[in-house]
Amino acid sequence: MDASSQDSAVLSFPATALSPPSAASTTLEEEVMEFFVQFRKPVLRYVCGLGATVHDGEEIAQEVFLALFRHLCWGRSRRNLRAWIFRVAHNLALKQRFADQKAHARTAGGEFLMETRIDPEMDPEQRMLHLQRQWRLLAVVNVLPEKDQCCLRLRAEGLRYREIARALNISLGAVSISLTRSLARLQSAAKAWI
């Protein structure tokens, strides 16, 4: 997307007339890039789970890490940056959804399932059963209350309860109850299929 990636011999101009980024800024850039590498996919999965398209998700991820760069530049708190990242992503995704109601089209979930993680040893019938099970599971998740979906997805991305509470601005107890409730729904749905 960025034209600079098309031409490796491009020189920033004019090198002398512009003040180069300070050493501290460069270090922060590297740090933010490391965060990006680590959290891009989880952030994308999370915001797409909230209804964003992959394209919008990419844009949101970019905005999140630009905001992180500014946050660090301003010398603001470094405590619990993972929760901070997801909180910003959450807010941007909701904002995006508000701006574009079409984003809610992504509800069924099943059609987006990829077969990349299916055991290649499975025969076609097993694969179909496996996919069906995943579709149903995601269909159940998609009709959970939004807060429950958010808690579940953030937990699936590895956030601890404290981080989820911070990202969603809810209490620790609310996180715990929400996760228990959601898993109970998934469990009873799974039992009904069997």
Place this chain on the structure above:
Amino acid sequence: MKHHPLHISDVDLLLEADGELSRRRGGQIRAHLAECWSCRARRVELEDTIAHFVRAHEASLDGELPSDDSGRAMLAARLRRLGESGNAPGLQSPFRGLSAQFAFGCLAVALLLTGVGIWKIYRTDTASAAINWRAVPDRNLTPGATRSVAARDVCASAPRQDWAVAATVKKRVLQEYGMDRAQAHSYELDYLITPELGGANDIRNLWPEPYSSTAWNAHVKDELEDRLHTMVCAGQVDLPSAQRDIANNWIAAYKKYFHTDKPISGAST
């Protein structure tokens, strides 16, 4: 999920599985699990549900994601631009350590003073502001970028070749300038340093230049580009100087190389 009151609650079972309990409470739960098959079975079911959900959650998007590299390159470019522009707030917030109310007060006063200043400048020099508003690019967004070429390379190619800009890049430039909805015929997505003078096909070298809304428009800049190309090839100006002049302020460069204070052609409006 109903269970006997003496058994572990679902909430505690999950808290223990997630390692969220205190050491003492966790110990009690584990002791109970060691002796209660019923609760252990529930725990296994819980873990199964989690495993199935996690697999479905991860599989739901992984195959769709675009490559990591494109996003990385884009973020790197945007961070670099942010760092170079000085918008990286001096690496320290000016209000750090002050109370929020005081900082807000300072900000309000600063905005008020800025507004008064802008109004005064606007009153005294409205005409000049109108001419220069869009005629020169925002240095933060479009500082200019060059390819590694020598004068003989740029003179070997015929001037005014068609240097196409990718639609995605064009969209990005327009977004950055807040001109997403601008009429396509009212501007030219122009290279600040023209490719005929070694300018790069890079987002840092592109901006939407008006065709006719200012006296210093795209047609006038084309004249300067042709003049500079001729002068570089004739050895009257060296290539780096030409690039620097056009990147710093192309209007000033026009005045310098055409020895005039206003556009001389009929292209201007």
